[in-house]
Amino acid sequence: MMSDNRRSKTVTQGVQRSPNRALLRGVGFGDEDFDKPIVGVANAHSTITPCNIGIGALAARAEAALKAAGAMPQMFGTITISDGISMGTGGMKYSLVSREVIADSIETVCQGQSLDGVLALGGCDKNMPGAMIAIARMNIPAIFVYGGTIKPGHYQGRDLTIMSAFEAVGQYTVHKIDAQELLEIERRACPGAGSCGGMYTANTMSSIFEAMGMSLPYSSTMAAEDEEKAESAAQSAEVLVNAIKKQILPRRILTRQAFENAIAVAMAVGGSTNAVLHLLAIAHAAQVPLTIDDFETMRARAGTVRFEAVGTLCRHRSASGGRHSPSDEDIACARRVAR
Numbered sequence: 001m002m003s004d005n006r007r008s009k010t011v012t013q014g015v016q017r018s019p020n021r022a023l024l025r026g027v028g029f030g031d032e033d034f035d036k037p038i039v040g041v042a043n044a045h046s047t048i049t050p051c052n053i054g055i056g057a058l059a060a061r062a063e064a065a066l067k068a069a070g071a072m073p074q075m076f077g078t079i080t081i082s083d084g085i086s087m088g089t090g091g092m093k094y095s096l097v098s099r100e101v102i103a104d105s106i107e108t109v110c111q112g113q114s115l116d117g118v119l120a121l122g123g124c125d126k127n128m129p130g131a132m133i134a135i136a137r138m139n140i141p142a143i144f145v146y147g148g149t150i151k152p153g154h155y156q157g158r159d160l161t162i163m164s165a166f167e168a169v170g171q172y173t174v175h176k177i178d179a180q181e182l183l184e185i186e187r188r189a190c191p192g193a194g195s196c197g198g199m200y201t202a203n204t205m206s207s208i209f210e211a212m213g214m215s216l217p218y219s220s221t222m223a224a225e226d227e228e229k230a231e232s233a234a235q236s237a238e239v240l241v242n243a244i245k246k247q248i249l250p251r252r253i254l255t256r257q258a259f260e261n262a263i264a265v266a267m268a269v270g271g272s273t274n275a276v277l278h279l280l281a282i283a284h285a286a287q288v289p290l291t292i293d294d295f296e297t298m299r300a301r302a303g304t305v306r307f308e309a310v311g312t313l314c315r316h317r318s319a320s321g322g323r324h325s326p327s328d329e330d331i332a333c334a335r336r337v338a339r
């Protein structure tokens, strides 16, 4: 029978690896830990964006669950920049490049350290596809944990998102609102932790990853600050340890059909067009043939069944203008759709 530490045993077993073990003891390994699988926790926590500020707590939950499930977690950080902050500046030139930096950094640690698997956490435009590119490229047991959506802000009976702040600038410019109202919207648009609250890049990519089978069912629609999100991070850790035991590798999941499902979901929920460039890059990393023309084929083929199901969610969204953070009702609705 193959061991669960089939990769990490390269650095943990035998007399020659005594110095390696000495270093690992320095980060908390004990005598009994060198036969366990070592699992990377690629933690995109940062205080750069609301998308990432809640991720540290989720990573800690996943880390504890990995230990409880018999693995040895090793946490490391990945970078983030916010498109919402860099857009319209020279800083935006770094945005798409950051996706590759994130993918490379995850691959570098996992391959450099002979890790047995990776649990990647992300919640922003580029750390989500960046993580999935690394997962597809390395093809070691892996799971993605989404940081979760932000909750809506509230102003004069209306739900607010970051998009309300963008729109308020336009409304102020054409004298539809005054400077005070602009300020009040700015103050309330992002009330806490979580990714931009609408079908923008992060929520689109989380839905796609769930549809592809790389995140737990229903985990893409949870709010960042709710206990169920932390619970789902812990469950993801348990599922990953099982995948390591059974050697269920990402490319068995990231099939051509998985990409077709992802495209259908992106189309049906009216997701971000960024899904196109990210899915093409992830497919390339997974060695799955996918072209830009497949998106139009799938749009035409996705057909009534999927569209009717997801249409429930879309109608729900359009009833409230289609641009608000998911309310509890939306989230419940999305769950029904997912089922």
Ligand SMILES: CC(C)(O)[C@@H](O)C(=O)O
Pocket (backbone or CB within 6 Å): 083, 084, 085, 125, 162, 196, 200, 201, 202, 272, 274
């Ligand atoms: C600022 C946003 C809304 O996050 C945008 O960058 C996106 O593509 O989703």
